[in-house]
Amino acid sequence: MGELSSFLLKHKRSFPIGLSGKTGMGYILTGGISPLSRSRGLAIDQIKEIQGFWGNGKEFHLFKPNTKKESTFEWKALCGAAIFFGIITKVKLKTQPLRPLLSWTANLSFSQLSECINQAESWPKSLSFQWIYGEDIFANAIGEVKNTDNESVLINLLERLPFSRNKTIKKFNDMNSLPNLSLGNKINNNSNHSEVLGLLGPAWKENNPKVLKILKNLINKRPNKSCYIASQQLGGLTHFNDLDTSFIHRDAVWKPWINGAWEAYDLSKRKRTLEWMKECWNNLEFICPGVHLAQIHPHLEWHEKELSSAYKDWLPKLQEIKAIYDPRNIMPPLK
Ligand SMILES: Cc1cc2nc3c(=O)[nH]c(=O)nc-3n(C[C@H](O)[C@H](O)[C@H](O)COP(=O)(O)OP(=O)(O)OC[C@H]3O[C@@H](n4cnc5c(N)ncnc54)[C@H](O)[C@@H]3O)c2cc1C
Numbered sequence: 001m002g003e004l005s006s007f008l009l010k011h012k013r014s015f016p017i018g019l020s021g022k023t024g025m026g027y028i029l030t031g032g033i034s035p036l037s038r039s040r041g042l043a044i045d046q047i048k049e050i051q052g053f054w055g056n057g058k059e060f061h062l063f064k065p066n067t068k069k070e071s072t073f074e075w076k077a078l079c080g081a082a083i084f085f086g087i088i089t090k091v092k093l094k095t096q097p098l099r100p101l102l103s104w105t106a107n108l109s110f111s112q113l114s115e116c117i118n119q120a121e122s123w124p125k126s127l128s129f130q131w132i133y134g135e136d137i138f139a140n141a142i143g144e145v146k147n148t149d150n151e152s153v154l155i156n157l158l159e160r161l162p163f164s165r166n167k168t169i170k171k172f173n174d175m176n177s178l179p180n181l182s183l184g185n186k187i188n189n190n191s192n193h194s195e196v197l198g199l200l201g202p203a204w205k206e207n208n209p210k211v212l213k214i215l216k217n218l219i220n221k222r223p224n225k226s227c228y229i230a231s232q233q234l235g236g237l238t239h240f241n242d243l244d245t246s247f248i249h250r251d252a253v254w255k256p257w258i259n260g261a262w263e264a265y266d267l268s269k270r271k272r273t274l275e276w277m278k279e280c281w282n283n284l285e286f287i288c289p290g291v292h293l294a295q296i297h298p299h300l301e302w303h304e305k306e307l308s309s310a311y312k313d314w315l316p317k318l319q320e321i322k323a324i325y326d327p328r329n330i331m332p333p334l335k
Pocket residue numbers: 017018019020022023024025026027028029030031032033034035082083086087088089232294295296
């Protein structure tokens with residue numbers, strides 16, 4: 001995605017890549033939530049053509065339907081659940097005009113995180129808030145500047161955010177140049193293994209103090225220092241009316257994700273971390289009923305639950321489509 005963004009920069013165009021330039025095609029196929037998704041839509045919303053081979057070996061080449069009525073089950077399945085059906089060899093993507101980006105970054109206290117989330121929930125769609133909570137709390141806000149007036153509106157909103165230290169506001173040319181959402185070297189421990197589970201849910205509003213209290217409790221008992229909980233903001237215009245995709249949680253406002261880490265090859269520590277992840281999921285489910293399958297876990301007992309939380313009522317139809325196009329389960333299982 002970073003290469004795509006840098007290539008488009010030369011042509012004054014952009015694509016809503018995610019928080020990291022390092023992700024590949026899987027970013028697009030699994031939804032692709034960008035800090036710009038609130039206004040630009042998901043990565044799957046930009047797909048105009050898709051080519052590849054179904055699990056049954058047959059080739060396909062599908063075009064984006066003009067209206068929801070013209071949409072086919074196959075198109076809908078490939079937009080958001082493609083990794084279960086086949087190998088994608090080519091996509092044609094819509095690109096967008098390149099606009100400058102504003103980036104706000106800072107370290108926050110616990111109560112400042114709560115206040116920032118509150119403020120972000122009433123922001124315009126051109127601004128989004130991301131945070132990561134582990135050993136420390138670090139946050140970033142990313143805004144797309146449409147014109148000079150809009151820039152001062154965004155800067156005013158960013159200046160209202162509380163912070164404890166290291167606040168910066170900078171302007172960037174493209175998504176690939178933005179600072180990483182990370183807690184620094186402390187979490188980049190190569191001797192760890194990890195799993196990630198992405199959740200989706202509505203605005204926290206009056207539940208904000210309750211959710212924050214739950215988060216604090218979960219972080220305090222995390223089994224490994226590299227475990228953390230982070231979140232991206234989405235929602236708003238991601239639900240374009242003419243789109244029919246397998247990303248059914250169009251009204252989600254937050255995508256919190258749980259990063260569980262343990263010392264590599266230590267099976268008892270792995271078990272503890274997976275239990276902590278499940279505890280996080282159970283505790284947050286009331287405010288995050290959905291799942292974003294950016295990562296799939298066919299090797300874990302919660303695979304069935306993550307599938308049903310990701311696709312809800314649409315799952316049985318996806319399973320029918322899979323029985324036709326990938327009858328031997330060459331691709332990851334949908335059960
Ligand atoms: C640092 C980092 C930041 C991230 N930030 C974001 C973010 O901001 N927003 C977001 O939505 N997600 C984000 N993710 C999640 C990421 O988008 C998913 O993990 C995605 O699946 C990664 O795709 P990949 O191609 O890089 O990885 P891979 O592990 O190669 O692929 C992921 C999955 O997609 C399948 N796949 C890949 N290519 C194809 C293909 N051509 N045809 C069929 N199946 C294929 C693979 O088999 C695998 O199941 C982030 C992940 C990381 C590591």
